Amino acid sequence: MKLQTQRFIDRWVGQVLCGAVSTWVRFTGLWGTPATIDTRAKNILVILLSEMGSIVLAGPMFAALRRQYPHAAIHILQLKKNQEVSKLLSLTQVENMHTLDDSSGGMLVRDILAVSLKMRKLGLDAVIDCELFSRVSALLSFSTGAPVRVGFTPHTQEGLYRGSFINHAIPYNPYQHISKQFLSLVDAMASAGSAPRNKAAPIRAVPVETELSVKFSPTELEAYRAKVQNDHPVTIERPLVLMYAGGGILPERAWPAAHYARVAQGLCAAGFAVGLIGLKDDAQLAKDLKTQVGSDACLDLTGYTKSIRELLMLFHASELLITNDGGPGHFATVTPIQTMVFFGPETGKLYGPLGTRNIVLESGIACSPCLSAYNHRLTFCDGDNQCLKRIAPDPVLDQALAYLQTRTEAASV
CATH class of the missing domain: 3.40.50.2000 (Glycogen Phosphorylase B;)
Structure with a gap:
């Protein structure tokens, strides 16, 4: 599917769906309490659909997840064409790597439905949406059934609406290196709610190393x-x-x-x-x-x-x-x-x-x-x-x- 076609669908269809989901979540959440996660989490999904270079920049985030949630299986959802890099860098076990085929609209919809059902059966504790203002990734975070949904929010930026159902959201910061912001998503997952109200997040520097390696003899x-x-x-x-x-x-x-x-x-x-x-x-x-x-x-x-x-x-x-x-x-x-x-x-x-x-x-x-x-x-x-x-x-x-x-x-x- 052409990139411009994806953007068109994401903008017009995505906004309508995000609005509908937000209304549903707001109504059904009137009698509930905000979802939280602890260190005993069993399954965490990371949605990372960006270019292959972003996978390397997300290396420190994956390392932080493994340290903070040592008992959790880390799952990754990415585009099929990018999976080679994740396997090479051993970001997680191969059986925990899930893909979307965006070569056509039909294949993409098929894979979205299949992955959503698979994640719901698995029982996710949390999902981290690493995409910035993509509606499809936000909708995926909801469709997986994870109670804790972490991602970026545009706050008051006009024209970037992606719903209000990300319940552990942080503002995207255009002045911070993206690797540092990925780490902020990990911090937000354990917070009591969305930032910037959560002021207790750690002070982090831009990571010096990727914390990734490929072994060669x-x-x-x-x-x-x-x-x-x-x-x-x-x-x-x-x-x-x-x-x-x-x-x-x-x-x-x-x-x-x-x-x-x-x-x-x-x-x-x-x-x-x-x-x-x-x-x-x-x-x-x-x-x-x-x-x-x-x-x-x-x-x-x-x-x-x-x-x-x-x-x-x-x-x-x-x-x-x-x-x-x-x-x-x-x-x-x-x-x-x-x-x-x-x-x-x-x-x-x-x-x-x-x-x-x-x-x-x-x-x-x-x-x-x-x-x-x-x-x-x-x-x-x-x-x-x-x-x-x-x-x-x-x-x-x-x-x-x-x-x-x-x-x-x-x-x-």
Whole structure:
């Protein structure tokens, strides 16, 4: 199903359904008390339908849930196309991973009904809706039958109505990193009611680490490095630097291809190999970049890795990743590789990769960031993304070479 179709249905049909559910909950709750949860909870569901990068940013939240509710089975509901990442990161047991197929409207409705029935039979203690202002995820939190429903509220924001049946709600805060806000959802679950009335929540800093890992044996990593060198002999003598120049589903997030070409030229001239990574859809972009770079040390690696796990092994075999905002920059945080990530339509202050091995590159232009939860990530930009075009390539090249030189000197000691 097209993204615009999903947004249309979510906005118009979703608001009507949210209003109906809110009326029902308000009427039936007149004679009840607010639902609560304790540390003996048995089943908790996390709804996380966002892009794959958000799964990594939610790592500290899952770690906090396991510590706070050690006896609970943590269930995850996500889009089918994103499940590979959750399995790789071992966010929970495979049997507790549930999916929605959004390839068509019929498949999506079928899966919503099936998951709702399954969760009701299971008997959830609580559900955490990690989506910001999606009506379908809010409705799902109700349809699962969980008595404690945690999620974000727009408070008085006009046009973002998603009902009033989230009974442990916190205001979305556009000034706090999303990983910190995910942790606030865990805090809200144990509170007596919705925030901001609950003033006793812990003071938290932005998590330093994802608290996620993917285990590779030294033998496995060495075998993959040998495979890369066998497939691309230029990497035997040249350290490998990776570039992800694609914009994914949001092309306005892409740093200009000409800028990438300039940096790749400089890296190749300095004795490095440059690998252009991406999906098969990025193959033409990689071909064009190779032509612009004009060096045998520039490699087309689009489609080279067959899974996220292979991509992480490629990160282990490389020195640096230069990337647009997107999944690769977040996946890299569970490996030793250093990253340089471009932000513009969105900001690293809210969605930057966690950890200390990354550099966020932003221009600070007045209209940046233009994508937010409040506009459903629909930019008012006309396609001329000056926020990224104004990040000049030569300073980026200098910064990359400075890091690579430092790494080379450290390795030789």
